[in-house]
Amino acid sequence: MNSAPEEHITHRHEEIMANIQQRRIRGKVWQALFYLATTIAVLALVILILNIFNSVFGYVLIENDVEPETLVASGNLEDMENRELIALLEENLSTGLIRRFNSEGPLEERSTEDLARLVQQRIINPTIIESWSLWESIFEQDEIRTTRSENSGTVLQFRSWLTIDFLRSPQNPRPQLAGIRTAFLGSLWMILIVMVISFPIGVASAIYLEEYARADKWYNRIIEVNIYNLAGVPSIIFGLLGLAIFVRLLGGITQGRTIVSAGMTLSLLILPIIIINSREAIKAVPASLRESSYGVGATKWQTIWHHILPASFDRILTGTILAISRAVGETAPLVVVGASTFITVDPDSIFSKFTTLPIQIYQWSARPQEQFRNVAGAAIIVLLVLMLSMNAAAIITRNRIAKNRRV
Amino acid sequence: MSDSRGETPKHFDFSRKTRPHEQGIQWFLFLCAALSILVTIGIVYELLKESWLFFGDPEVSLWEFVSGTEWQPVIGQLGIWPLLSATLMTSVIAMLVAFPLGMMVAVYLSEYASTKVRGTLKPILEVLAGIPTVVYGYFAVTFMTPLLQSIFGNDIVDVYNTASAGIVMGILILPLISSMTEDALSAVPRSLREASFALGSTKMETSMQIVLPAAFSGIAAAFIVALSRAVGETMIVALAAGAGPNFTLNPFEGAETLTGYIVRISGGDISYNSIDYNSIFALGLVLFLITLTLNIISRRIVEKYREVYE
Numbered sequence: 001m002n003s004a005p006e007e008h009i010t011h012r013h014e015e016i017m018a019n020i021q022q023r024r025i026r027g028k029v030w031q032a033l034f035y036l037a038t039t040i041a042v043l044a045l046v047i048l049i050l051n052i053f054n055s056v057f058g059y060v061l062i063e064n065d066v067e068p069e070t071l072v073a074s075g076n077l078e079d080m081e082n083r084e085l086i087a088l089l090e091e092n093l094s095t096g097l098i099r100r101f102n103s104e105g106p107l108e109e110r111s112t113e114d115l116a117r118l119v120q121q122r123i124i125n126p127t128i129i130e131s132w133s134l135w136e137s138i139f140e141q142d143e144i145r146t147t148r149s150e151n152s153g154t155v156l157q158f159r160s161w162l163t164i165d166f167l168r169s170p171q172n173p174r175p176q177l178a179g180i181r182t183a184f185l186g187s188l189w190m191i192l193i194v195m196v197i198s199f200p201i202g203v204a205s206a207i208y209l210e211e212y213a214r215a216d217k218w219y220n221r222i223i224e225v226n227i228y229n230l231a232g233v234p235s236i237i238f239g240l241l242g243l244a245i246f247v248r249l250l251g252g253i254t255q256g257r258t259i260v261s262a263g264m265t266l267s268l269l270i271l272p273i274i275i276i277n278s279r280e281a282i283k284a285v286p287a288s289l290r291e292s293s294y295g296v297g298a299t300k301w302q303t304i305w306h307h308i309l310p311a312s313f314d315r316i317l318t319g320t321i322l323a324i325s326r327a328v329g330e331t332a333p334l335v336v337v338g339a340s341t342f343i344t345v346d347p348d349s350i351f352s353k354f355t356t357l358p359i360q361i362y363q364w365s366a367r368p369q370e371q372f373r374n375v376a377g378a379a380i381i382v383l384l385v386l387m388l389s390m391n392a393a394a395i396i397t398r399n400r401i402a403k404n405r406r407v
Numbered sequence: 408m409s410d411s412r413g414e415t416p417k418h419f420d421f422s423r424k425t426r427p428h429e430q431g432i433q434w435f436l437f438l439c440a441a442l443s444i445l446v447t448i449g450i451v452y453e454l455l456k457e458s459w460l461f462f463g464d465p466e467v468s469l470w471e472f473v474s475g476t477e478w479q480p481v482i483g484q485l486g487i488w489p490l491l492s493a494t495l496m497t498s499v500i501a502m503l504v505a506f507p508l509g510m511m512v513a514v515y516l517s518e519y520a521s522t523k524v525r526g527t528l529k530p531i532l533e534v535l536a537g538i539p540t541v542v543y544g545y546f547a548v549t550f551m552t553p554l555l556q557s558i559f560g561n562d563i564v565d566v567y568n569t570a571s572a573g574i575v576m577g578i579l580i581l582p583l584i585s586s587m588t589e590d591a592l593s594a595v596p597r598s599l600r601e602a603s604f605a606l607g608s609t610k611m612e613t614s615m616q617i618v619l620p621a622a623f624s625g626i627a628a629a630f631i632v633a634l635s636r637a638v639g640e641t642m643i644v645a646l647a648a649g650a651g652p653n654f655t656l657n658p659f660e661g662a663e664t665l666t667g668y669i670v671r672i673s674g675g676d677i678s679y680n681s682i683d684y685n686s687i688f689a690l691g692l693v694l695f696l697i698t699l700t701l702n703i704i705s706r707r708i709v710e711k712y713r714e715v716y717e
Contacts, residue, residue, distance in 0.1 A: 023609050023611075023612065024609060026609075026611060027609040027610060027611035027612070030611045030614075030615070031519060031610075031611065033511060034511045034512075034514055034515035034519060035515065036511075037507075037508045037511035037512050037515065038511070038512050038515050038516070038528065040508060041508060041512050041532065041535070041578075041581055041582075041585070042528070042531055044535070044578045044581075045531060045534065045535045047550065048535075048538070048542070048543075048546050048550075048578075051546055051549060051550045052542075052545075055549060200439075201439045201442060204435065204436045204439035204440070205436070205439045205440035205442070205443065207436055208433075208436035208437055208439065208440040209440055212433055212436060212437070213440070219441075222444065223440050223441060223443060223444060226443055226444050226447050227443050228702075228706070229447070229699065229702060229703075230443055230446060230447060232632070232635060232698060232699075232701075232702040233450070233639075233695065233698060233699070234638070234639025234640075234641070234666070234694060234695075234698055235639070235641070236639065236641045236666050236669055236670065236691070236694070237450060237454075237639075237691055237694065237695050238450075239669075239673070240450075240453065240454065240669070240687065240688060240691045241446070241449055241450050241453060243673065244449075244453040244457070244688070245449055245453065248679060268446050271442075271443060271446070272443065275440075275443070299426060299429055300429060301428075301429045301432050301433075322537075325537070326537075328539075329537075329538075329539025329540070329541070329542075330539070331539065331540065331541040331641070331642045332540075332641035332642055332645070332666070332670055335670050335673060335674050336669065336670065336673040336674075336687075338673070341674075358539055358541045358642075361541050361542070361545060362541050362544070362642065362645070362646065365541075365544060365545045365548055365549075365646055366645075366646060373545075373548075373549055376545055377545070377549075380542050380545060383539065383542070384538070384542070387537070387539070391537075
């Protein structure tokens with residue numbers, strides 16, 4: 001037997017095995033990379049959320065003008081009688097201020113809780129001189145204690161920046177008193193206006209494009225291409241449009257930089273998204289439904305109104321709510337349209353000046369003081385909860401409608 | 408069999424009837440759809456009109472606008488390059504972060520992940536895509552910038568810098584890229600993969616050499632749409648990239664982008680017909696043209712290079 005070919009075969013065999021081994025290893029390496037990339041993406045979301053909570057809770061160092069213990073032995077203001085609290089207020093505050101409080105609601109008739117809050121704000125007047133994040137509060141306690149001992153007459157307190165008072169108070173130049181009441185109401189107004197304007201127009205456009213428009217007509221093609229292009233226009237450009245048209249040109253009707261101008265700008269912004277989503281929903285209705293409706297002699301509109309819309313309404317609604325929740329989070333166009341930087345009065349009509357949650361977050365994040373970042377973090381949680389509950393409402397409504405659906 | 412009532416049978420008229428209210432409804436629906444055209448006309452008209460006023464100003468020259476490297480409206484320096492270069496910087500950094508990661512996530516989701524894993528990961532990525540951009544801006548300021556500063560040192564990394572804004576913007580557009588790419592990969596038919604396996608390819612070779620090239624048009628479209636999104640992104644750069652035009656290629660220095668400038672100027676009280684007011688529309692026009700071009704290119708690619716499989 002000649003050994004040469006056999007040797008050759010073994011050699012080839014080894015070569016092939018080595019090659020396969022190498023390819024397998026390369027496959028494993030890439031697979032590990034794919035895992036890693038996905039982990040990074042998920043990790044980014046986790047860090048993003050943890051970072052918010054990190055700044056919403058933590059220790060703060062408070063300096064009081066007057067120690068509560070000097071006013072009442074227990075240090076708890078609510079242990080005092082109303083009479084004593086009023087006496088305290090009258091003793092320490094100017095008569096003008098007392099007169100103002102009395103005109104808002106006579107001091108004698110106020111609750112102990114309310115009076116105690118006034119004393120707290122006006123006489124004790126706590127100022128936060130330093131704040132720490134949750135991370136620092138847990139892992140750098142020594143440093144925090146040193147800072148505290150360096151500042152005599154201060155109180156160290158663990159504080160949540162997200163409180164009931166934060167939701168109830170209007171804006172305030174001092175971070176510990178700032179709240180989001182006006183911004184939250186502004187956001188609710190936006191939701192209302194956007195819903196009223198963009199939902200009917202968006203669904204009507206979608207019905208036209210899906211059910212009526214003949215693709216061979218040039219104007220229908222233009223409308224279609226145009227909607228896709230509009231969906232890709234940066235939101236800040238819509239802000240410029242709103243500024244030029246709604247604020248300036250129609251300023252006589254909208255009264256300038258008001259809720260209605262901003263609401264209409266946002267409505268135009270999400271209109272293409274609502275149209276595209278609604279078209280998808282209508283497209284998903286089976287052709288058999290249409291044909292059976294025509295088969296029993298229904299007209300086109302009867303078919304749409306009685307069959308196509310009910311059959312696709314759950315999907316249309318979900319698409320619309322998702323689009324509106326995008327509008328709730330929009331900031332740039334509203335800044336351009338002219339959101340107010342500081343308002344403490346509740347917006348009471350569509351012609352009020354406005355601010356919204358994202359605008360507040362933007363303004364607070366842009367300030368250099370550390371404490372405003374804590375406040376911004378708390379506002380972000382409120383915004384995310386608002387958006388989340390809208391999405392949850394969309395899902396619940398969809399499931400409820402889907403249960404009663406005929407097709 | 409006589410007609411008991413003595414009347415002639417009624418004849419049905421099957422000819423086409425005109426139904427005025429159905430016609431009216433159709434017209435109403437058409438007008439709603441046509442409103443979107445009005446929006447586009449409004450945008451184009453206002454941008455052009457204000458830009459015309461801007462360039463009509465004796466202090467402004469078109470040549471200086473397209474070639475100047477200094478943007479200081481107060482002293483009459485109106486060159487767009489500092490703003491444009493900052494926009495390019497942040498967008499390029501964002502794409503460097505988002506494109507490789509987004510592609511790998513997409514390949515993982517479409518080729519490797521089990522149905523169950525995909526079912527959990529996709530909603531997570533959708534959540535990431537649904538978070539308002541101002542929250543990303545906050546994230547850039549409170550997390551990414553301090554992180555970069557602790558890695559590279561405070562003397563190198565400014566408080567406001569394009570690197571931080573770009574990286575966070577990358578996280579923002581990552582879900583966009585991964586979901587568009589995943590759609591493109593899923594559209595590649597199974598038979599192609601099976602043919603590749605039958606020839607002895609490994610899973611990785613099939614994914615990288617068969618499925619990815621087959622989905623090329625979708626991936627290219629995803630790239631361009633994401634780039635257009637990055638160019639138009641506003642809140643992250645307004646918060647983290649810096650508030651002053653700066654012509655630099657150093658990612659650790661602050662520099663104001665087109666969008667950042669528009670937001671900062673319009674956020675203050677500006678008077679109509681001032682050069683500031685006109686300038687934001689001129690810059691808006693530039694931004695509009697860039698994003699429009701990118702969007703048109705991406706649709707062309709999809710139309711031209713789409714592989715249609717049976």
